[in-house]
Amino acid sequence: MGCDGGTIPKRHELVKGPKKVEKVDKNAELIARWSYCALSQEKLRRPIVACELGRLYNKDAVIEYLLDKSAERPNTEVAVHIRGIKDVKELNLTDNPAWEGERMNSKGDRYEDLHCAMFICPVVGLEMNGKHKFCYLQTCGCVFSERALREVKTEICHKCGDPFQESDIIILNGSKEEVERLREKMDEKRAKAKAGKKSKKSKAAEAISKSEDVKEGSDSPKTSSSEPRPVAQKGEAASCSGQGPSGTSSASKCVKPTSAAGSKRSIQDMEGKSEAYKSLFTSHSSAKRTKDQTSNWVTHTPYHF
Ligand SMILES: [Zn+2]
Structure with a gap:
């Protein structure tokens, strides 16, 4: 900064213009939001999901977070509103044909065009680089630029044809x-x-209480709905531990956990589970990576381009 060795600092060396700093940060943040996972801060790669607030994540980062929320990780505050995998939607993104990205730049010695985005809008071809507004549909997960949705008024998805409503549109970032x-x-x-x-x-609960004691006449609905609830919960808990009366409606709820705990088979071998359910686990084939796909080094600050 000067001042040592007898130099006389000039004004521009001592006073930093706040405007310039802000601009750089904003730009960096924009690029980071569109190309890095909001949770793990790793580069976005398929499968990519979005939450109800329109943030982008790598699906495996979200699953990792959901499996062990207590683990100490940086940045978990961005995901506190995600309660389960159902709170995020896997995005149906359109590849940018001009994007060469990682394939070309695997050694990192090449100039990376920051304005060239991985994905584009399938309708108007805008690049998803943070300069244009993009939205996704909560119904099918397809991603479009806002311009496409605004200019081509439609009630079915441009890409997959699923019907959607105005309320299903979620703005990304x-x-x-x-x-x-x-x-x-x-x-x-x-x-x-x-x-x-x-x-x-x-x-x-009302139905149960009616079948149990019919003589309970016309009470006010307030008491009939609030009283029997603890009874129903008790019955649930008892049948879960395996000693309660079977055949009640609540017993069917407990079938899943007991069968899962009793068997030591892999989840991938289970017949009753859907492919989507199986894909949540790392034992699934889609989660397996080759040796050069796995990295041994993770950067948590994405500002290193
Ligand atoms: Zn769609």
Whole structure:
């Protein structure tokens, strides 16, 4: 910085312009958000998923996080709203034919064109490099530029033809306000789902209480829905441990965990499980990597281009 060896510092050496610094950071952040996993900070690679707030992740990073949430990892605060694998959607991305990326630049000694994105919009061909707004559909996971969705009004997906609604569109890596709106939408949706579950549960409990004691007449609905619930939960717990009365409606819920615990077979050999379920585990063939695909070095700061 000067000042040593008798040099006289000039103003520009002492005063840093705040504007310039901000601009660089913003640019770096933008590129990082579109090409690195928001959770693991590794380069995005398929399968890529997005959450309800429109952040991009590598699917294996999300699964790793979900399998052991207690493990100490940097950056987990970005994923606290992901409760299960159902809270993320695997994206159906369109490859950019101009992108050569890793294949060409595997040794890292080549100039990497930061504006050349891995993926493009399948409708208008815009590159997904952070300069244009992109959205994905929660129904099918297809990704489009916002321009495509705005200009070509449609109710079926441009790419796969699945029907969707306005509310299924989620902006990827949106601005602060957009993320805030998405968060509100998510909270609303979850509250609704919770309420729906509760009413189902209380209905089931009501049915049980009706079959158990018929003489309970016309009470107010408040007492009939709140009282029998602990009874139903008790029955569930008892049948789970294997000594409760079988044949109740709650017993069927417990079949899955007991059978899973009793067998030592690999999940991949199970017949009743779907391929999608199996693919969640590292023993699945899609999770296996060749030796040169696995890296022994992970950088958690993506600002090294
Ligand atoms: Zn689609």
